[in-house]
Each structure stands twice: as C-alpha cells, then as structure tokens.
Amino acid sequence: MTPPDSLDSFHAVIPAGGAGTRLWPLSRAGRPKFLLDLDGSGRSLLQQTWDRLRELVPAERIHVVTGAAHADAICEQLPELTGLLVEPSPRDSMPAIGLAAAVIGASDPDAIIGSFAADHVIEGQEAFAAAITQAVAVAGTGLITTIGIAPTGPSTAFGYIESGRQLDVPGAPSAQAVAAFVEKPDAETAAAYVAGGAHSWNGGMFVTRTDVLLGHLARLQPGLHQGLAEIARAWGGDRQQDVLEATWPRLTKIAIDHAVAEPVSLEGGMAVVPGTFGWDDVGDFAALQDVGTxxxxxxxxxxxxxxxxxxxxxxxxxxxxxxxxxxxxxxxxxxxxxxxxxxxxxxxxxxxxxxxxxxx
Amino acid sequence: MTPPDSLDSFHAVIPAGGAGTRLWPLSRAGRPKFLLDLDGSGRSLLQQTWDRLRELVPAERIHVVTGAAHADAICEQLPELTGLLVEPSPRDSMPAIGLAAAVIGASDPDAIIGSFAADHVIEGQEAFAAAITQAVAVAGTGLITTIGIAPTGPSTAFGYIESGRQLDVPGAPSAQAVAAFVEKPDAETAAAYVAGGAHSWNGGMFVTRTDVLLGHLARLQPGLHQGLAEIARAWGGDRQQDVLEATWPRLTKIAIDHAVAEPVSLEGGMAVVPGTFGWDDVGDFAALQDVGTxxxxxxxxxxxxxxxxxxxxxxxxxxxxxxxxxxxxxxxxxxxxxxxxxxxxxxxxxxxxxxxxxxx
Incomplete structure (x- = not known):
C-alpha cells in the first residue's frame, strides 16, 4: 500500500514509557510491556507499532520518545530508527510529545505529528491507515484531531470521547467536533454510551500541526512551552544535552489529555475521526487473553x-x-x-x- | 531412650515403593515420594522412617526392600544401611515383605519383623515406640499384630480396623483381637466408625514372627510361599541372584492385606495395638498441608x-x-x-x- 501524498508532511511520534505492572511477571521495570512480544508473533508491541506506522511514513519520520534506561533496547528492536528522543526523566506525556513537536517543528515548520502509544494492540491496517489519513487532513485545518475507537462493548477500563457536530473537511468525510472527553465511566454509564452511539473509546492518539499544539501550550501551559522552546533552540547544537538536562526537570509533569485535549475540546478546537480498527491497550491479563494470546x-x-x-x-x-x-x-x-x-x-x-x- | 530387651529379636522392614503420583510435580517415577524432604526438615520421608526405627533397633536389623531403580539413591540417603533387598520387579507388598521374612528368618529363626511404609509421616516417637513394644510382645504369642491409628477425624481416605475382644498378653495391656479389616468407607460410615470408638485407621504396619507369617503364607498362598522358600535357600550363596531373578517374576502380585491380613483376621489370628501417635500417609497436597508443610x-x-x-x-x-x-x-x-x-x-x-x- 502506498501512502497518500497528503501524508508527505506527517511525522509519527511514539512515546514509549510505562512498565505495565498489571502484566507482572512478564513486564518489569527493566523490561516494560512495550518491549514484550505478548502475542507470540515474534514482534514486540513497540515493533508492531513501528511496523504499522512504517507503512505510512518513511523511517526517518518516526520518532520514539523514551527514558535513558530503555534507549539501548529500543535501538536494538528498531534498527531503522533514527529519531530517538531520550528524556532525562519521566514527566508524563505532555513534555514527551511537546519535545517531539518542538524538535520536529524547528526543522519542518509544515509538520503534522501523530502520537501513538508504544504498547497498544491494533488489528486492521487498512482501517488504521484510513483513519490516520482523515485525521491528518483535519489536523491541517488547525484542529487537534483524535481517533475515536468504535467500542466493542461497554468497557469501564477506558476513557470515552463524545462526538459533536459533523465537520466539513475535504478528505475527511467522517470527522466530527469533539463535544467532550469523559473519564472511565461506571458500568451503567458505559452501557448508555455504547447504546447511544455518540461515544467512542479514547485510544490516546492525537494528530496535530506542531504550531497548533505549541500555540495551545503557549496559552495553557506557558512555563512548559517556554522550557520546550529553549530545548528546541539548542537542539542539534553543542549545548543540546546541557540545555535538555538543565531545563527538563523544571517542566510540568502532566498528561496531554489534561494539559491540552480537555481544555481545547471545550473551546471547540478538537476533532475526532472514527477508527473502525480493532484496538486494545492490553492493560491486564484478561485483556491479553481477549486480544488472542x-x-x-x-x-x-x-x-x-x-x-x-x-x-x-x-x-x-x-x-x-x-x-x-x-x-x-x-x-x-x-x-x-x-x-x-x-x-x-x-x-x-x-x-x-x-x-x-x-x-x- | 534405650529400647527394651523385648526388642532384641525385632527386625524392621521398610518396603520402599510407589511413586506418589498425587504429589506430582514434587514426586516423579525416578524421584519417588519416600526420597523427598516434604516438610523441609532436611530429612526425606525414608530417612525419617529410618531415624524412627533406628531408635528401636541397631542399623543391621533394619532392612529396606526396593526396586533396582532406587537402590543407589536409598544407599546414598541411608549410609548406615546394610540390609538392602532389591526386587527384580515390583510385585506389590506381599512378595516384598515375604522376601524379607524368608531371608531374615533363615538366619534368625526367633526373629520378629515389623513392616513400616517408607513414605508415611509419624509424630510422637515415644507413643510409636510404646505401640511397637506392645505389638512385638503380642507377635511373640503367634498373632500377626497391626497398629490401629487413633482417628483424628472421619477420613474417607484410609482403610479402618475394627477391634474385637480384649487380649491378655503380658507387656501388651492394650492389645485386642482384630474383628475385621474394612476398606475406605463413605463419609457417613466413617463418621459412625469414629463415633463408635471400635475402629481405628489402618496404617499398614504389621508385626509378626517370621515363622508365623510364612506358615500362613504356606496355607493361603502356597505358590508364593514356595518361591520365597527357594529364594531364601539360595540367599547368601553363589546362586542368590540367579534364583532370585528366575523365581521372582512367578510370584503372585498381591498386597499383604489381601494375601494374609484379611483372611487371618477372620480366623482370629490377628491382633491390634492402638497407636496414639500422629500418623498420615501424605497421599496428596491437602494431606501434606495438614501435616504442617x-x-x-x-x-x-x-x-x-x-x-x-x-x-x-x-x-x-x-x-x-x-x-x-x-x-x-x-x-x-x-x-x-x-x-x-x-x-x-x-x-x-x-x-x-x-x-x-x-x-x-
């Protein structure tokens, strides 16, 4: 499958963190879930994430953000990887994705980035590619775009996205505004969501222009934005590591959901594209069995x-x-x-x- | 504790056989239950059986009957052992104990033997020694004597011994005639046994003069008796192994309970001495937990x-x-x-x- 031209400015970002303690003793601090081959396919969850994105973009436009402890193992699993961003310490997903946005945006001002967890399972490459292609089209208009996973049941283990009005974006016929992000519901609420049809699972995938994301950050988390800008200015130069190490520990530790997605959705700045592919975050052994292990x-x-x-x-x-x-x-x-x-x-x-x- | 003089002609026989498949994966065909240290004491069940008997008789009067596969491991666990009798093949307990009786009786006509499983757990050495001392006194009068274990509950996992009239044997004030041996009962019957007080658990311990046991065998299992006599005549001579190997496979495969204990009890030839020590055959992991593992x-x-x-x-x-x-x-x-x-x-x-x- 040849990716469409509309993906020419698209970069994939893979935040690779989190041990997955509910998959102990398979997962360990030093051997986190994303490095494991959980389905016996011969490819780890990270490698499967890479393979999926590699069909959409060349290797040099896939970036992995991780901690120093896992850098070597990741390079070993992904020999094609050139864009490894090593965090000095874990500060949740907003600094990780923000770092990638700042660094990629500095050298490619037209860039659209998409963020994809390293340890989720996805089934259905064509549906995945179709959703991403639509999301990139929507992101080009200045909206931060997420993928809403079609629920297969009233799960209480995931957050939900409530869809709003239909958008009218060329190349993205399914796009809707995000009405709201909602936290993991109780069973009754989840059942109502699934019956109602306006709610989809939040798979934590965000597609956005780098300038749009950083613009929101400048407003909503100015300290965090300033720190990322300093790091980006020094990036690729002699002082890169010094500035990174001096600035990073001061960055606000916060998830992208709370820093940007939720407040921006309330301003009408978020879109959702439905994903009809199979998805699971494989959070525990029950989920692992459900995905076919x-x-x-x-x-x-x-x-x-x-x-x-x-x-x-x-x-x-x-x-x-x-x-x-x-x-x-x-x-x-x-x-x-x-x-x-x-x-x-x-x-x-x-x-x-x-x-x-x-x-x- | 010095053993009483009445044990001067007493020999202990330990049939060591049976894999203990309900204790898999601890027990294996090549690493049977009796070789295992199941309670973390540092001594295997066989070694604990040896230790218990060694307080009553010198090492040269303890005999172990086992298969060729376990001979080396047994010698390693019991460095004092001199009386190892190796069966060419497993033929159940009557040939094993009969072989010991024939060989011991040939060199010590006054011998009284007691047979004790290699893989049972017993708690209370003094009570054990007291029961054996009484049983040896009773066996001297020509009765085959068993130990009846005081039940700690209505177990359906063990056979029971029904006691009959009180005997009057000097040195054995507790001895009674055996009225009957009964197979593993159902729960209701077991409860009635325990409530009634006339039934005790059959721990498979038999104490008998060798001539008495062999005399019963000559009547009840003449073919088996004849084979054992042939082996005993050749024992210690050049032809020992040849005769053993030629004769053994022809011996009737039968348990001592069916060959001798049950029929002789019906003739009034069996006695029972109550054992107040703790006993368990550690048949499965529930029993293993009960004995304190x-x-x-x-x-x-x-x-x-x-x-x-x-x-x-x-x-x-x-x-x-x-x-x-x-x-x-x-x-x-x-x-x-x-x-x-x-x-x-x-x-x-x-x-x-x-x-x-x-x-x-």
Whole structure:
C-alpha cells in the first residue's frame, strides 16, 4: 500500500514509557510491556507499532520518545530508527510529545505529528491507515484531531470521547467536533454510551500541526512551552544535552489529555475521526487473553480453563480451576483469575515494599 | 531412650515403593515420594522412617526392600544401611515383605519383623515406640499384630480396623483381637466408625514372627510361599541372584492385606495395638498441608490463601484464590485446589499419554 501524498508532511511520534505492572511477571521495570512480544508473533508491541506506522511514513519520520534506561533496547528492536528522543526523566506525556513537536517543528515548520502509544494492540491496517489519513487532513485545518475507537462493548477500563457536530473537511468525510472527553465511566454509564452511539473509546492518539499544539501550550501551559522552546533552540547544537538536562526537570509533569485535549475540546478546537480498527491497550491479563494470546501449547488442563503462559517453556498443569491466569517466568510465578487481573499491580507494590527490586 | 530387651529379636522392614503420583510435580517415577524432604526438615520421608526405627533397633536389623531403580539413591540417603533387598520387579507388598521374612528368618529363626511404609509421616516417637513394644510382645504369642491409628477425624481416605475382644498378653495391656479389616468407607460410615470408638485407621504396619507369617503364607498362598522358600535357600550363596531373578517374576502380585491380613483376621489370628501417635500417609497436597508443610516464605498472597511451594526457590504470587495449591519445580508447575488434590494423578496419566516420560 502506498501512502497518500497528503501524508508527505506527517511525522509519527511514539512515546514509549510505562512498565505495565498489571502484566507482572512478564513486564518489569527493566523490561516494560512495550518491549514484550505478548502475542507470540515474534514482534514486540513497540515493533508492531513501528511496523504499522512504517507503512505510512518513511523511517526517518518516526520518532520514539523514551527514558535513558530503555534507549539501548529500543535501538536494538528498531534498527531503522533514527529519531530517538531520550528524556532525562519521566514527566508524563505532555513534555514527551511537546519535545517531539518542538524538535520536529524547528526543522519542518509544515509538520503534522501523530502520537501513538508504544504498547497498544491494533488489528486492521487498512482501517488504521484510513483513519490516520482523515485525521491528518483535519489536523491541517488547525484542529487537534483524535481517533475515536468504535467500542466493542461497554468497557469501564477506558476513557470515552463524545462526538459533536459533523465537520466539513475535504478528505475527511467522517470527522466530527469533539463535544467532550469523559473519564472511565461506571458500568451503567458505559452501557448508555455504547447504546447511544455518540461515544467512542479514547485510544490516546492525537494528530496535530506542531504550531497548533505549541500555540495551545503557549496559552495553557506557558512555563512548559517556554522550557520546550529553549530545548528546541539548542537542539542539534553543542549545548543540546546541557540545555535538555538543565531545563527538563523544571517542566510540568502532566498528561496531554489534561494539559491540552480537555481544555481545547471545550473551546471547540478538537476533532475526532472514527477508527473502525480493532484496538486494545492490553492493560491486564484478561485483556491479553481477549486480544488472542493463547496458553503455552503443552499445558495440561484437567477440569480447568483459562490462560497459562510458561515464558520459560516449562510445563504447566491446572486441575479444577476455571478462568485461571497462570504466568511463569524463570524467576517468578503469578497465579490469579481473570476477575482479579487488575489487582496484579498489588503484587508489584508488595514486592517493592519488601525490597525485591530484582523482581519488579 | 534405650529400647527394651523385648526388642532384641525385632527386625524392621521398610518396603520402599510407589511413586506418589498425587504429589506430582514434587514426586516423579525416578524421584519417588519416600526420597523427598516434604516438610523441609532436611530429612526425606525414608530417612525419617529410618531415624524412627533406628531408635528401636541397631542399623543391621533394619532392612529396606526396593526396586533396582532406587537402590543407589536409598544407599546414598541411608549410609548406615546394610540390609538392602532389591526386587527384580515390583510385585506389590506381599512378595516384598515375604522376601524379607524368608531371608531374615533363615538366619534368625526367633526373629520378629515389623513392616513400616517408607513414605508415611509419624509424630510422637515415644507413643510409636510404646505401640511397637506392645505389638512385638503380642507377635511373640503367634498373632500377626497391626497398629490401629487413633482417628483424628472421619477420613474417607484410609482403610479402618475394627477391634474385637480384649487380649491378655503380658507387656501388651492394650492389645485386642482384630474383628475385621474394612476398606475406605463413605463419609457417613466413617463418621459412625469414629463415633463408635471400635475402629481405628489402618496404617499398614504389621508385626509378626517370621515363622508365623510364612506358615500362613504356606496355607493361603502356597505358590508364593514356595518361591520365597527357594529364594531364601539360595540367599547368601553363589546362586542368590540367579534364583532370585528366575523365581521372582512367578510370584503372585498381591498386597499383604489381601494375601494374609484379611483372611487371618477372620480366623482370629490377628491382633491390634492402638497407636496414639500422629500418623498420615501424605497421599496428596491437602494431606501434606495438614501435616504442617508450609508455603515458601517469600510467597506473596493478595486476597489469597493455600499452599505454595517453590522447590526451585523462585517467588510465587497468588491473587484472589483461596485454598489453592501451587507447586513449582524447575521443569513443571501444578496449580490446583485442596478440594482437587486427589485428581493430581490425572495430570500424571495425561503426561504419560502424551509421552512426556521426562516429566512423570
């Protein structure tokens, strides 16, 4: 598939952070979720994200923002990568995406960037490409554009986007204004959202002109904007690292949702394009099973069912338990149920409490 | 504790056989239950059995009957052992104990032997010694004497011994005739047994003069008796191994309970001495937990309870499951519940079916 000309000024940004503690013991601080091959495809979630974007833009227009701890592993997984931006410390998604916007915008003033999490699962490349192409067209008009994922059920694990009036943008027939972003709802509200048809899942994908994003930032988070501008001015020069290290720790630690998306949506500055591709943030082992990850093939089930993963290729036997989740690595073992999948983060907290830094 | 003079002619026999498939993956065909240190004491069940008997008789009067596959491991665990009898093939308990009786009786005509499983747990050495001392006194009168374990509850996992009239044997004030041996009862019958007070658990311990046992065998199982006599005549001579190997495969495969204990009890030839020591055959992981085996100390429990053993010293975390049983070895993992502990043998059957001889 050849990408359309309209993507000529499009850059992809992949913020790669977050350990994914609810996928312990597969994920660890030093081996975060995005570096893992969770579906046995031979490609990590980061590599799958890369592959998906690489069909839309050349390698030199894909940028990964990450911490120093993961820079080497990322370069190893993505040998084509030239645009690695290393954060001196984690300061949430707004500084990470803002850094990419400032650096890309400094050398390419017409640039439109799209931000895509490194650790989500997406099924359906054509639908994904179609949504991005529409979003880029909308972003060109000066709106920050997000992708609204068509819900497959009344999930309470995701935030929702409420669509407003239809927009009239050439090349983007499905685009609508964002009426509001809403936090993770309770089950009843989620059911009403899905029944109503005006709400889609917030997959955290944002497409925007760099000047538009930075303009909003200058208004809404002036301190953060000023810091990013200083870093961008020094970028590529002798003082790049010095300025980055001096400025970065002062940047406000905030998510792009709270810094920009929510306030701008209230001003009518956000658009949403529906995404009809399959999407999941694979937040826990129940989600992992839902996206098709299967049990190790030599598992023995006796009056039992669930997910049993032996990352060390040993044999697991389960007797008399349904909807169980068993995950074994060389140094640790998790036994839980689908219903308790979210509570796995409590194990990581307890291990930290015990000083078991070797296991978290 | 110095053993009483009445034990001067007493020999202990330990049949060491049976893999213990319901304790998979701790127990394996090549690493049977009796070789395992299940309670973390540093001594295997076989070694604990040895230690218990060694307080009653010198090492040269303790005999172990086992298969060729385990001979080396047993000699390693019991460096004092001189009386190892190696069966060419497993033919159940009657040939094993009969062989010991024939060989011991040939060199010590006054011998009284007591047979004790290699893989049971016993608590209370003094009560054990007192029961054996009484049983030896009763056996001297020509009765085959068993130990009746005082039940701690209405177990359906064990056979029961029904006591009959009081006997009048000097040195054995508690001895009674055996009225009957009964198979594992249902729950209602077991409750009635325990309430009635005339029934005790059959721990499979038999104490008898060798000539008495062999005399009953000559009547009840003449072919088996003749084979054992041929082996005993050749024992210690040049032809020992040849005769053993030629004769053994012809011996009737039968348990001592069916061959001798049950029919002789109906003739009034069996006695029972109550044992007030703690006893368990540790048949499954529920029993293992009951005898005090604890979880690995660094296990993380989050809204969970049960038994979690990491034989490879890794860390186990359990979230949201009660009465769970988790047992991890270097090459395998079992996840089940207390209630399903008996069904673990189905895993071993399934692995055999799949040709996984490396795991069973």
């Amino acid at each position: 299967g049990s190790s093939p030599d598992t023995v089930w006796v009056d039992a069912s669930g997910l049993a993963i032996a990352a060390d290729h040993t044999t697991i036997a389960v007797v008399g338990l349904d909807d169980v989740v068993v995950v074994r690595t060389a140094d640790a073992l998790l036994v839980t149920t689908r219903a308790h999948a979210q509570r796995v983060k409590d194990v990581v907290a307890e291990l930290k409490e015990r000083g078991r830094t070797d296991l978290v | 604890g979880s690995s100390p660094d296990t993380v429990w989050v809204d969970a309870s049960g038994l979690a053993i990491a034989a490879d010293h890794t860390t186990i975390a359990v979230v949201g499951l009660d009465d769970v049983v988790v047992v991890r070895t270097a090459d395998a993992l079992l996840v089940t519940t207390r209630a399903h502990a008996q069904r673990v043998k189905d895993v071993v059957a399934e692995l055999k079916e799949r040709g996984r001889t490396d795991l069973v």
